[in-house]
Amino acid sequence: MHIIIAGAGNVGYYLAKQLAQEQHDIVLIDTDEERLQYVANHLDVATVHGNSTSFQILKEAFIDKTDLLICVTPAEETNLATAMIGKKLGAQRTISRISNTEFLGSEEKLDFRSLGIDSLICPATLAAREIKRLLREASLTETFEFDRGILSLVGIKVEEGDVLEGKTLKETASLNPDKDYIIVAILRDNKTIIPHGDTKIETNDLVYFVAEPTGVDRVYSMKKRARCRIRNIMIMGGSRTGLNAALKMEKVHRVKIIEKSREKCAKLAEQLSNTLVIHGDANDVELLEAEGIEDVDAFVAVTGNSETNIISCLMAKKHGVPKTIAMVENLDYIHLSQQIGVDTMINKKLIAANFISRYVRQGKIVSVAGIHGLEAEVVEFEVRDDSAICFQTLRDLDFPQGAVVGGVIRKGEGKTTTGDFTFQPNDRVVLLCELGVIKEVEKFF
Numbered sequence: 001m002h003i004i005i006a007g008a009g010n011v012g013y014y015l016a017k018q019l020a021q022e023q024h025d026i027v028l029i030d031t032d033e034e035r036l037q038y039v040a041n042h043l044d045v046a047t048v049h050g051n052s053t054s055f056q057i058l059k060e061a062f063i064d065k066t067d068l069l070i071c072v073t074p075a076e077e078t079n080l081a082t083a084m085i086g087k088k089l090g091a092q093r094t095i096s097r098i099s100n101t102e103f104l105g106s107e108e109k110l111d112f113r114s115l116g117i118d119s120l121i122c123p124a125t126l127a128a129r130e131i132k133r134l135l136r137e138a139s140l141t142e143t144f145e146f147d148r149g150i151l152s153l154v155g156i157k158v159e160e161g162d163v164l165e166g167k168t169l170k171e172t173a174s175l176n177p178d179k180d181y182i183i184v185a186i187l188r189d190n191k192t193i194i195p196h197g198d199t200k201i202e203t204n205d206l207v208y209f210v211a212e213p214t215g216v217d218r219v220y221s222m223k224k225r226a227r228c229r230i231r232n233i234m235i236m237g238g239s240r241t242g243l244n245a246a247l248k249m250e251k252v253h254r255v256k257i258i259e260k261s262r263e264k265c266a267k268l269a270e271q272l273s274n275t276l277v278i279h280g281d282a283n284d285v286e287l288l289e290a291e292g293i294e295d296v297d298a299f300v301a302v303t304g305n306s307e308t309n310i311i312s313c314l315m316a317k318k319h320g321v322p323k324t325i326a327m328v329e330n331l332d333y334i335h336l337s338q339q340i341g342v343d344t345m346i347n348k349k350l351i352a353a354n355f356i357s358r359y360v361r362q363g364k365i366v367s368v369a370g371i372h373g374l375e376a377e378v379v380e381f382e383v384r385d386d387s388a389i390c391f392q393t394l395r396d397l398d399f400p401q402g403a404v405v406g407g408v409i410r411k412g413e414g415k416t417t418t419g420d421f422t423f424q425p426n427d428r429v430v431l432l433c434e435l436g437v438i439k440e441v442e443k444f445f
Contacts, residue, residue, distance in 0.1 A: 001025065001360060004061045004091070006052035006082045007073035008035045010331065010349040011097065011123075011356075015070060016045050018357055022439040027061040030073075052082040055089065064090035070356055072097045080117065087116030095119045095356055101240070119359070126355055127302075127348035128244030131325055134344055135249070135298050138228040138322035141206055141343060142371055146380055150414035151407045151430055152216050153184075153378050155208045155371070157343075158201055161224040170197040175222070181215030182416050184208050184406045184432040185376060192375045192434060194404055204339075208371065210378075210406025210430055212414050228322045230297040232256075236282035236312055237303035238264045241327060241348060243271060245300060250274040256291060258282045282312055288319070298323040306330055313342045376434045378406070381445040383427040389444040395419035402434035403441050 001024045005012045008030035016026050016039065026045040029052045030036050036047040050057035052073065063069070069091040071079035076098050083094035096117050098104075103112075103120055112120060136143045142155030158164050164172060169183060186193040187206040193199065201207060209219050233249060235242050238259030246255050246268075255275040259265050265279045280287045282301070293299075299316035301309035306328040313324035325344045328334065334345050354377070371378065383390050389397065394405060394417055407416045409428040415421075423429065433441050 001067040002062060002065050003027070003068045003070065003360065004029065004058075004063065004066050004086070006030075006069070006071045006079070007097075008032065008039050008047070009072065009074060010347075011072040011353050012070075013039060013043075014331070014350060014353040015072070015356060016043055018353065018435055019360060020045050021436045022360070024360065029057060029061055051078075053078060053085060055085070058082075058086055058089055066091040067093065068359060069094045071095065072352070072356075076100060083118075084116040087118075093118050093359065095121060095359060097352065098122050099124065099240070101125055101244070121352055121355060123348040123352040124240035125244050126351045127241045127327065127346060128248055130346055130351050131241075131245045131300055131302075132248045134325055134346075135230050135233065135253075135300075135323065138230050138297055142208060144378065146430055147409050147412075147414070147428070149213060149216075150409055150412065151416075152211050152213070153208065153371075153406070153430075153432075154211060154216055154219055155206055156219060156223060158203060158205045158207055159224060160203055163222045163224075164201045164207065165203055166200065168198055168200045169195055172201070176215075176218065178214065178218075179418060180416055181209045181211035181219060182404075182406050184210050184378075184404045185371075185374060187374050194376075194402055194432070194434065206374075208374070208432070210416060210432070212407070212416060215416065228297060230323060232292075232296050233298045233300065234258065234288075234291070234293065234296045234316075234321075236299070236301040236309070237327075238268045238277075239302050239304060241302045242300075243268060245302065246272050246275045258287070258291070283308065285315065288315070293319045293321065296321050298325070300325045300327075302327040306333060310336075310340070310342060310345070314340070317341055376402075376432055377438065378430065378432050379438065379441070380409075381429045381431065381441075383423050383425055383429060383445065385425045387423075387425075387445045389423045389429070390425055392423055393419075394421045394423075397444065399444070400437040400440045402437035404432050406430045406432055 003024050004027045006029045008028045016028055020026050020043055029048045033049050040047050048061050069086040071082045079096040083096040087094050094117055098120050140154050144153040185208040186195050232254045235257040246257050258278045260281045265277050269277045299321045301312045309326040313326045316324050324342050326342050328345050405417050407430045
């Protein structure tokens with residue numbers, strides 16, 4: 001595919017890096033010459049210096065041959081204008097990043113497609129959705145459901161005393177007599193491991209499973225700590241992400257949001273009907289104690305300062321909060337969560353980039369999930385009659401080493417897969433793929 005990315009910031013850079021690994025033809029446009037030089041030095045992509053709303057600049061990027069135009073500059077107006085102009089000049093599909101959430105609720109009314117914009121994405125809204133997903137269960141570092149839980153991706157951190165500690169995958173087979181889960185990946189010291197039978201699980205490893213519903217319960221039983229359901233949530237920071245997260249969770253959880261700007265507090269109180277809005281500084285330990293930090297099941301820090309978010313989550317951990325999530329701007333911080341004690345660190349630009357990447361996938365893809373800190377994606381493909389994988393047995397397929405089949409959804413039932421499993425038409429196959437091998441895996445579908 002020929003893909004133009006307008007904006008070489010974090011979202012644009014990460015997307016370009018990801019898509020270049022999959023051998024797409026990428027052109028990055030930006031007004032910052034220094035940033036483009038950095039991109040050229042680190043990635044095998046073409047760059048064009050200039051404003052993406054310029055006809056001439058878009059023509060230099062071969063807009064008339066473009067399969068996908070992705071507009072992710074910092075300016076919402078530039079993104080919208082670029083998408084509209086790009087569509088008129090021949091781009092097959094356009095995506096525009098926005099910050100104004102009002103647009104998302106007015107897509108049908110305004111008919112953005114008629115304007116030349118095929119899809120809108122809002123990083124703050126996507127981040128709020130991600131927070132809601134991560135807060136389903138305190139014991140898990142990662143949870144993603146396929147078809148309402150028929151199959152699930154779950155992740156746990158292995159701690160001293162856990163049953164998995166020090167065992168190879170072969171040795172864990174006795175823990176799984178019903179074969180209702182599969183270990184698909186391990187994150188260790190910032191490195192992604194696709195495990196095999198002799199891979200030994202170590203303390204502090206993040207271990208990821210694809211599991212049937214009974215297998216999810218079995219994974220919980222491997223933790224020494226008792227299972228903890230999340231009911232009380234404290235959010236630090238009344239940013240767009242904080243507001244959207246509270247809106248998504250206040251109907252089913254008890255939510256408190258702490259914001260130090262009195263003006264923001266007044267606006268939050270107007271928009272939130274079932275959330276307690278507290279004016280104060282979340283760095284104030286006495287305030288947190290007075291608001292019952294010891295009784296909180298989850299603490300979410302989403303201020304504009306990454307370091308403040310991390311430190312406040314560590315403070316919450318010290319007060320016994322089972323689950324903490326910190327929003328960070330620096331992508332390098334994502335890996336630190338494994339070492340310093342914050343359960344999960346999220347980056348809204350990375351979430352947006354992972355969301356956009358699904359528009360590029362070939363084959364009949366049902367869903368794509370990025371895993372925080374892991375250089376891999378969980379991809380759900382549908383098997384067609386003419387797919388190379390159809391009627392083939394798993395052990396006979398020459399899958400690349402960086403990919404593992406976790407399970408299949410067939411006729412409304414989730415199944416984990418062993419070597420003798422045979423794929424059939426309409427099966428939905430859940431795989432974990434390292435970023436560099438997704439292109440190879442697509443060929444099977």
